[in-house]
Amino acid sequence: MPDKSIAIVGATGAVGRAMLSILTERDFPVGELRLMASARSAGQKIETVWGEVEVEDLSIADPSGIDIALFSAGGGRSREYAPAFADVGAVVIDNSSAFRMDDRVPLVVAGINDHAAATNEGIIANPNCTTMTMLMGVAPLHRAAGLKRMVASSYQAVSGSGKTGVDELSRQTRLLQADEAALNDGTWVDPGGDVYARPIAFNVLPLIGTADPHGYTDEELKLLNETRKILEAPAIEAESTCVRVPVVTGHGTSVALWFERPVAPEEAVRLINEAPGVQVWLDKVPTPLDAAGTDDVLVGRIRPTLDGTGGLNIWTVGDNLRKGAALNAVQIAELLI
């Protein structure tokens, strides 16, 4: 098959850069590579294995001839530009939440619901990073035993907020670590910040984004709604609380799960290890630092629920920039070729 014309939209952001390196690592059949970003970044020249590429201004770029466009430039830009790309024949794989719950748009986790990619009408959505990494561990269990109910609490890394999130953690860490006693007795001085409403260094923030009138954040509702759509199981009940932690990369989730029938931990280990892109760690506990830079989602702490009903408590952790974003987008592109 002929090599493809690939565009990365949002090429200079954290996820865009990860998309480029993953296309390279995976030896993707790139014929032509186009990189697009906001006017501010246009004109930058980026060295790639497919030659030097000059970043184009998205607002004036001509999408003609593009086969696959990987979008990671925020929901606003996706809503504005993705339909035009699709209209001239590109398949847009969109990392934003703009189209995820649109009935005409498949929401695809490679390795879970690959078949859905085929039914696209020009746009395929890449799921939320936390939902996607968590489902890599949960979906194999659902397929075997029918997930009924889950309760998830997340431990989300700052690179999920982009480079500015990483910078804010770094700067606040330097300021606050000078006075450990103050962190203990509450006399710390607020280091200020632009990205998070409260300090993230030496702290956890149990609110990601803003809350709706019922108190839920988008991030929490995505976990429920995207899980139902991806697993094609609208009756699943899910409770979620999303928490930011002072970790650079690697989103963890603590999840309690109940199924149509009891699932023993040994069966769960086997089911997860048989699935692609995910592995169970038995000898040591997988942490965000282990997941960072890794393609596979890691699962550990698989325990029978204490209520004796045959549910499971598990821990999942995955690289939010790779399987949680760029890797899955590239894997969707691989499904298309």
Added chain:
Amino acid sequence: MPDKSIAIVGATGAVGRAMLSILTERDFPVGELRLMASARSAGQKIETVWGEVEVEDLSIADPSGIDIALFSAGGGRSREYAPAFADVGAVVIDNSSAFRMDDRVPLVVAGINDHAAATNEGIIANPNCTTMTMLMGVAPLHRAAGLKRMVASSYQAVSGSGKTGVDELSRQTRLLQADEAALNDGTWVDPGGDVYARPIAFNVLPLIGTADPHGYTDEELKLLNETRKILEAPAIEAESTCVRVPVVTGHGTSVALWFERPVAPEEAVRLINEAPGVQVWLDKVPTPLDAAGTDDVLVGRIRPTLDGTGGLNIWTVGDNLRKGAALNAVQIAELLI
């Protein structure tokens, strides 16, 4: 009533030092103050508002005449010495897990089950830090609506492991923050550590202590068993996952709760705010940094469960050294006088 003879056993540890400062802050009626620790710390002289006190070697100290002994020297020392203190007339308030599930030993959270303190036979147990801070938010709801089931995931601070935990976080933070890129791509160099099996800086560890054959840690089973004992409700079901986070002080929990009847968030706010020692934050989200150095447990993110059955998802955070340990021990002592 005459002032009391008070002993602090484990006086040089993080919780012991907090006990001393809380006795001082609360103007506790101390007649005689005795400080005890291991032979290694014996002979140290500590300035207190009740005069300079020389630390005694616990192994040779004579407990005669002590009215109340606050123990925080580890479970082994509690098992070895607490009964002898009780035998000569002291009431031991023990911060370790040694006696918590003993039927003859009340397990008391001041503000929740104060009445239980009166039935002691010489030993009263101080609950687990995570369980205790969480229950400050949960108990007022249980009293009104009957808790049936909960799923809790914790975000626990390193000072819960003592000063060595804080030192390990501090040292590892300095080593790892030098190379942010490595934290992102997984090429970080293991900083090593004595307290935790894996790095805690810029990471979370979803295992606290060691796991039993079913995969549960002591910390997780305490949350179930101590909740049932404190609330005098043996039928409560609780799932728990305990996770260490790179925070100095302040244990958080994300908890999903279901009751005998639906509980609206507005009712929950009122019930919690009417209870002593706990407050709901509505305008900003309470974090570990807010709880550090504070006596009250803070509750936020009170939301109706997404399943529509009238349960609640809530977030609690409390100072693990104060309400989670030393403050509650002193409050139990106050119940005795």
